[in-house]
Amino acid sequence: MLGAPGPSPAEEPPGGGAASALSGLTTRGRSFLAAGFAAAVCSYVLGQADLLRVGLLLAVLPLVCVAVLRRTRYRVAGSRRLAPARVPAASETRVHLRVDNVSRMPTGLLMLQDRVPYVLGPRPRFVLDRVEPGGRREVSYRVRSDLRGRYPLGPLQLRLTDPFGMCELTRAFSSHDTLTVVPRVEPLPPVRLSGEATGYGEGRQRSPAHAGDDDVIPRGYRHGDDLRRIHWRSTARYGELMVRREEQPQKALCTVLLDTRRSAYRGAGPDSAFEWAVSAAASVSAHMLERGFQVRLLTDTGSSVPGPDGGGGLSGGGFDGAASLDTAGLLLDTLAVVDHSAEPGLSRAYDVLRGGQEGLLVGVFGELDAEQTGVVARMRHRSGAAVAFVLDPAAWSREGPADAGESEGGLRLLRENGWTVVPVAAGASLPELWRAAGDHRAAAGAPRGGAAAGHDHERA
Template sequence: MDAGGPGPAPTERGETGGVRTALAGLTTRGRSFLAAGVAAAICAYVLGQSDLLRVGLLLSVLPLVCATVLYRTRYQVAGSRRLSPGRVPAGSEARVHLRVGNVSRLPTGLLMLQDRVPYVLGPRPRFVLDRVEPGGHREVSYRVRSDLRGRYPLGPLQLRLTDPFGMCELTRSFSTYDDLTVIPRVEPLPPVRLSGEAKGYGEGRMRSLALAGDDDVIPRGYRYGDDLRRVHWRSTARHGELMVRREEQPQRARCTVLLDTRRPAFEGAGPDSAFEWAVSGAASVLVHMLERGFSIRLLTDTGDSVPGEGADGFAAVSQGTNETAGLMMDTLAVIGHSDGTGLSRAYDVLRGGNDGLLVAFFGDLDEEQAAVAARMRQRGGGAVAFVLDSRTWRREPADAPGPSDGGGERLRLLREAGWTAVSVPRGAGLEELWRLADRERTGLTAMNGGEGGW
């Protein structure tokens, strides 16, 4: 939100600074008039022509008078900016609404309104506002769009004041600005059966007893239909009425989304790069799992987790879905490559965690890092890995020399450790790969003779 008056105000530098500011605002027309007037005055002095001297004085004085009057004009103008929406997916448009109001008792002259916008959002918007009456306002709007995620500052808002003759222009700026957050693209995913639901909310819902001693039980009053075997006699004697042990509490299913951000694991840049695909994929899975009622944690190869609240860094149960999703989307909007070369920090976080679903987006894996990733698989939870096929992302021919085999050896290592591993070629859609991973998980489960899932 911008607010303030762009009109000039007295400064400690006195009139000298004011004169310099006014003269610096002379336009090409004003400077031409001033130069012509000085030249005419010199010619009049040399030739002794008094009429030419009067013309020269008129040409010289006009731009100076316009600059002085414009500088002395004190407009009280308030401005505001509103983003709709303030958080927009990459490739989508947002609209910026500007409102300029005249809060002084004098009407304004011609105003040129300009807002500072990063070049990735489009051209810098400029508007010409006619005379604004006292107490009146004008509203304008423009659109911005970016294919690159990030957080971009908008502002500060600038006003250019000009005189009726176009001799002088002065620029006044507001002091504040707003941020537009461009988040990764989110692709809707089809519902599939996930092993994490066996211990959370879903068809396979299970409940666990509270881990408390007999003296720590939180009782409640007896209700019709309660099992008498759940009566807590000590609390009943204390309160003088039947008290039963509290009901078993459902455990919310957990899901960790691991995003590999190592710089050596990805090549290329831009909206169609492999890293941007991985970031968009992680965002899609996060939103999908939040909508299904999972407690979510976003983990990177550096070992940092988002939102970092609650047990083991998972989003607290009390946090709303929109708040959690917004926090993670804001993080993914500005996330970049890490300087690390390994996945050991992420492994240290995962190896001591509780059971739950693990969805990982890996870049290029060498044998050492593939072995580390294989050990991340927890016995009590499902795990699915999307491994980018570096050869196709580099657009190398199939017969190009090199050790790359489309990641087949790394995929085999992950699958032997219990992962559902899927190769990600260039141009693949996450929805298609999500279904493919479900089919591979189903086939593996049938071969092992169990239900399982991921």
């Protein structure tokens, strides 16, 4: 009998019984059975009693092996462990399999096989020798995928054989494990973008933290409050001791907008424009979390992660390291399975941004026609700063660049509406583009500062 840790016992294949047992005969078992019947027929024709005994021995031996193997009550437990269970695309992970014999009798020869999707490679197979009572065997194999996604591993299958190799029976565990292949995350250089957190420009996108903060108005005195926090004016007004609130910590907000429209991209595969866009969204999200931002991932469908307001009770690493890891894991798991959408435009994402709070907006867009360029231009009005990475799907799919005049006109419209626009060529490096975005913001801010200083000098 086969079993697995927890409520996942081994299952027999459908159609159990004598028919399934005989179907497990090996080539050797079938040969012995056929030779036994042939010898019995020959003994009847020739009248040789000794030949009949030989035929019965040959025919009965595989049947006895089948009966003994089916009645053997093996108790075998199997387990699987992934190291790690979440891996970036084009990276390897190791799968550890463990088989424990928890019965009081040794097992025979065991053949172990694990089911894996074809994307991860061929099915691994192992042959295990006799496992003593209370013993265990451990084997491992490696899997690798260039495509992100969630891939089921299992169930684990064991094939039992008798000592003579006459019969094989297959049993399967019911438990599964899931390997999550997330997009590749590239480290980005620190740059000064307008609208970043304290020390990095404007702070219009910062909002008060709600969890664990003092009340907005002076509140009643509580046992243990510092007497230096007593607000005497409010105490005189309300007739009881009132304490003033401390300065509320600020959270920097950042929205990463990922364009997933099917009509905005061409081609498929790990080197396609859409996969670059997904990897860019993952890299920017992870980078902003490391810098203490509260990050929200938004797609053209209007769905946002981790929550409708981008908060979901989780903040960036500058405030809570554990929450930052949770947010990063949630964003990567979401991007691991994100796919093309059937949305015709970006209006749903615009509606979400129009009703939300101001903050830093980083958009990764595919092909933008004149109408969608206008929608993206209006998104800038609700953000403190906006950076757009615009891909040319035609160049990525090697079909030649799109209409240069129309494309440049759309980019110019975005710049006129306050976007920092970074065109993305085929195979471009995201860290270099991120640094270029910071340089563009600095170059755009310098003339305005110089002009303002000149006007002040004239007024003086």
